Amino acid sequence: MRALRSLLDLVLIDLYECEHEKLLDSEVIKEGMLTAAQLMGAEVVAVSFHTFEP
Numbered sequence: 001m002r003a004l005r006s007l008l009d010l011v012l013i014d015l016y017e018c019e020h021e022k023l024l025d026s027e028v029i030k031e032g033m034l035t036a037a038q039l040m041g042a043e044v045v046a047v048s049f050h051t052f053e054p
Helices: 026-039
Strands: none
């Protein structure tokens, strides 16, 4: 597995056939992203989420 060497890596995710209610739950999204970061060996230095109102 490669080590991350940049200050920023962009992750683009294309989602389809998923439960859209879960996409509105920032806790579900946060846990998924933290799990993904752990699996790829990234060091998470801060966590911050904001939910925009339509």
